[in-house]
Amino acid sequence: MKLISCYIENFGCLHETEFDFSDGLSCICEENGYGKTTLAAFISAVFYGHTDGRRKVSDSPRKKSLPWQGGVFGGSAVIETPKGHFRVGRTFGKKQTEETFSLTDLDTRLESLAYGEKIGEELFGLTE
16 A cells, blocks of 8 residues: 555644655654644544544544644545555544545546445554
C-alpha cells in the first residue's frame, strides 16, 4: 500500500490542508504547533475510524481532534494498493455513530467495495 496524498477538510488545527507524499521519503519539518501530530492522528482515523473505546471523554481522540474552526470534520486519503487506486473518505461527528466512510475507485470514479470500513485492518493486517 502506498499513501499518495491526504486532504484534510477540518481536523483539529488543520483546515483545508493537502499533503502530497511524492516518491521516496516525505519529511514534514515544521515548528511546534504546526499540526504534525494532528496529521498522524488524521491518517490513523482515515484507515481505522475514530474509535473512542473505554476512554474518559476528556481523553477521547475524537474530542481532541474536533475542528477548531467548525465545519465538516474529516477528509480523505488517496492510496495505491494491489487492487488499484482509491480515495478513502471519512467524516466524523461528535459521536462514533455519526461517522461516514466512502471508498472511490479513482480509475472508474465509482464507489468501490474492494475494502470495507475496517480498511486499515484489511490492508495492514493490524488493529488500530
